[in-house]
Amino acid sequence: MYLHYDISHVIYWILFKIFFSFRTIGWRNVPKKGAVILASNHASYLDPPLIGNGTLRRLNYVAKEELFNRPWKRFILTLWGGIPINRDKFDKASLKRIMECIKAGKALVIFPEGTRGPDGELLPAKPGTGMLVSMAKCPVVPVYVKGSYRSLGKVHRKLHLFVQITVIYGKPMEFPEVEGEQSRDRYQRITDEIMAAIADLKREHA
DSSP states (O other), rough: OOOOHHHHHHHHHHHHHHHHOOOEEGGSSSOOOSEEEEEEOOOOOHHHHHHHHSSSSEEEEEEGGGOOOOOOHHHHHHTTTEEEEESSSSOOHHHHHHHHHHTTTTTEETTOOEEEEEEEEOOOOTTTHHHHHHOSSSSSEEEEEESSSGGGSSSSSOOOOOOEEEEEEOOOOOOOOOTTOOOOHHHHHHHHHHHHHHHHHHHHHH
16 A cells, blocks of 8 residues: 555655755654654755655645646645645645544644745744644644755755755654633644744754
8 A cells, every 4th residue: 555655765765865965863753653743844845755755654745735736746646645735715624634644643744834935944834733733632743854945946946956955853842732722822822832943953953
């Protein structure tokens, strides 16, 4: 069932090593089993496979539904664990699939910024991430992808090779409920704490 994932994982790892001097830091911070959310900055179309190649876990990915606009793209992205989501309105069907993934004890990658940043700097994130984390009730691993914006990013749109890229995985975070805290306040606080943890990784490995 997962043979295609494992084969592509090996192929991508070799290519990333050759063309991007790919390396990882803190990959052991990703729990070996059980539900977990990996929350990462987003600067390139390469980010999902880069994050996946830094860990031994098979990952699922939340991606904007526009990427699934053609049958062949939908087939490949779904095969690799992609879950489409509408970024502009509440998407009940996608949320159901995400929660099914979490309840099954799988690992899920989300991008709180919602879009690619142009220059490696972090963008503001909305409370939707906090809502998802609050519902999932599982650990969150902050992730910082360094250098990917220089290849297949918003400014560097072409596949530029020989760019050094590093994926850094932070310590898992937990978000217990705070008595008296309103839902929206809680969602935004969770989102802000996750983005702060990603920013810490960025500063630490600048």
